[in-house]
Amino acid sequence: MVITPPSSAGPCPKHCRDCRLRSLDAFNAVTPQELGFIHDFRSGVGLAAAGTSIISEQNPNGKLFTLYAGWAFRYKTLSDGRRQILNFLLPGDFIGLQQEFADGASHGVEALTDAALCVFPRDGLWDLFRQFPSLGYDVTWLSARGEGMVDENLLTNGRRTAAERVAMLLIHLYRRVERLGLATDNTIEFPINQQHIADALGLSLVHTNKTLRRLAQLGLHELRDGRLRLLNPRALHRLADYYDLPLRRVPLL
């Protein structure tokens, strides 16, 4: 990944006060003091080209990131190459916290699209907790929320059938993107291929393809040109045993 100092050009604004994400309804407001600290905490901004690694599974870089634009995913692999995608990352998601603490083997993070990132130094995290406990609280919030996301994926992988898994993935990602204000006409950008879906759902590529086709033929969704359109959200909800929850604003670092 190319890391450039905050002063140089890039999709992340030079100053956090100009952050495009903060104006969204999806994120908590911060005080000017907090905003100032976050800006100072940021050590740079980065760009990761689609398909490149943001955090290597073997050599974690110890940095922290906020995904500013684009999609990414977290994953783990077995030594013979079998890969499991742990969850997908969307703008606003905080990246890299687990590698700081986890005592299990780490995970990798890879960009799905060209992605813009805010970079934070790992050593600065303690300062953040000390100087702005409210931000520390936010970090914990984000961490717990991340765990909740993986919990859901574990339920999906362990106990849902292939069709239920696919339905779950489609709705869940749709809802997350929608919350960022990026859904139009029941349609979102959907920059993942069938191999990614298979690896996220613990299915084979072939079976993923067949299941996807079946749901499409039933008129539940349409997947074309990197865009996903939900044609029958109700049926997808029912199939996935998915329940919409009241939206809450989440912290943003």
Add this chain to the structure above:
Amino acid sequence: MVITPPSSAGPCPKHCRDCRLRSLDAFNAVTPQELGFIHDFRSGVGLAAAGTSIISEQNPNGKLFTLYAGWAFRYKTLSDGRRQILNFLLPGDFIGLQQEFADGASHGVEALTDAALCVFPRDGLWDLFRQFPSLGYDVTWLSARGEGMVDENLLTNGRRTAAERVAMLLIHLYRRVERLGLATDNTIEFPINQQHIADALGLSLVHTNKTLRRLAQLGLHELRDGRLRLLNPRALHRLADYYDLPLRRVPLL
């Protein structure tokens, strides 16, 4: 669950300074000030009988706990009853953080054995961050560690075969218990039944039984009278593609 004030009798000592867990090598040291705060933060101690609910999946109680003695597990269920165990909880594990923050549907927590718990009020958490940022940092650590644990389980459920899953579960739980100093002669207390194993691994009960037997017949382990003995840890490691990691001390609240 019965909640009694800290002054009454019970397996948790009246004062946190007498906490049995803190003397273990597995946990970080705390300053006297931190210890005092933790003690004041604690609103009571509790006992949960084996098989009873600590946090209900439907009606989360909003409390926070540290498991002091015994085993428990976190789980989620689908509306038709299919259950997925998310992870097992051992002494020292912090419980209930996700329900505070997660915007996904919540999870339940159930005691596997009679369990002793320290109870903390959810409203006190913010105070903790403000007054003792170091403890806030610890909470984040625990949260991130918890996520790492679920990550591993997700990899297991999504990409390991039945035999690999069983091997993984046996070793992983063994190592965790061992770290608490509770392993003797390659043997640990193992108070979970085959249904729990099946629900943790995303397998059917019958297939779990057959797989367990196969591994036992191969001489990899012995499971009797609620105790697990590893007879061939090397083979289990190889089968599960499991790597021991350097032990780190973890925070304890």
Add this chain to the structure above:
DNA sequence: CGACATGTTGAGATGGATCAACACTTGTGG
């Protein structure tokens, strides 16, 4: 033009699910 990534489809194989018994233990009430 060929190389490569991606998606599609069919045929056949199989790991794990489901169904159905039965054994053993424990606790309970009569």
Add this chain to the structure above:
DNA sequence: CCACAAGTGTTGATCCATCTCAACATGTCG
């Protein structure tokens, strides 16, 4: 004391959801 129900573990037979293998289509890009 026995009879019985409930929880747990075991095993065999059969089924089927998903995997693997194989082939081919399409689009992109050098």
